[in-house]
Every structure is written in C-alpha cells, then in structure tokens.
Amino acid sequence: MEEFQELYLKYNERIYHFLLKFTGYDPELAEELTQETFFQVFLSLSKYKGDSSVYTWICSIAKNVCCKYYRKNPVCVALSTLDSSGRELINNSAGMIEIIENKELSSGIIKEIMSLKKKYKDVVVYRLFFEFSFHEIAEILGMKESSVKVIYHRGKEQVRKKLEVLYGGIY
Secondary structure (H helix, E strand, O other): OHHHHHHHHHHHHHHHHHHHHHOOOOHHHHHHHHHHHHHHHHHHHHHOOOOOOHHHHHHHHHHHHHHHHHHHOOOOOOOOOOOHHHHHHOOOHHHHHHHHOOHHHHHHHHHHHHOOOHHHHHHHHHHHOOOOOHHHHHHHHOOOHHHHHHHHHHHHHHHHHHHHHHHOOOO
16 A cells, blocks of 8 residues: 555656646546546556556556546547648647647547557557657557657558548648
C-alpha cells in the first residue's frame, strides 16, 4: 500500500495533465480518468514486471483507461467551425497539438485517433499526447525507430483523410 501511495504522489499530477489534454481540457473528466487510472494501477501493481519505466507503465494504463472511456462514450463534434488556418494546422504535429488544445475540436480529432488500428493509435497517442520522442516510442513498443516514424506519419495521414471525408474540405 505504501508503494502505491508513493506512485500516486509522484505521478498523479503528470497523469492528470496528460489526461487533461486528452479530454479537451475538461478538468472533471480528466480527474475522473486519473482516479480510474490509479485504481487500475493499484489492481495491477503486482503485475508490473519492470520491462519499462514505471511512468511509461502508468502512461499505458492511462491511455487504455482513456480509450475505454471514449469507446463507451462516443463523442460527436461537428467540425464545421474549422477555419482555413485550422485546416492548415492539421498537416503538421505542432499544428495538431494546437488544434487539440481547442476544446471544441479535440473531441472529434480524438475520436478519429481512437478509431485507428492499434499500432497506429498507440504511436500517434504516445507522440501527440505524451510527447514522447520517436526513440522513446520505439523502446516502449519494441520497434525500430524508423518503423515508428513511418507508422506515425501514416496514422496522422489516416486521421487527416477521415476528417476530410467526414467533414469535407482539405485538412
């Protein structure tokens, strides 16, 4: 129990801020998902094998908790409010992060990211939301860095195409 308390105190704020971004800056939802994440950490603590850092392990749990939430609570957001600068921003990762910070758009983009196949979704989530380097993602997923880069760019392109098909326009 003491080990869990130490983990909670050390990582609670970092996980909350990650989930805050992932929820489009909804503090109540981020807090709820943070609590669920640490509940899952508590239940799974005996299963931690040390294959990755503790933070990485908790991040994986947080990602899974968030994915589960979005699967159970599909979010539909009309992206008709995108202006031309918003459309341009989605073509690069820095721009995508700026869009994600816009609460009105974040739900729709997150929904599309969450609908990607697992390998694409994992890489895109680690890159955009955890802000891990390609090298760190490769280590976490046990892949080559070059493969991670390709998967990231293909995943991002799939999201862009889905947004274009669903909402029209060029993203």
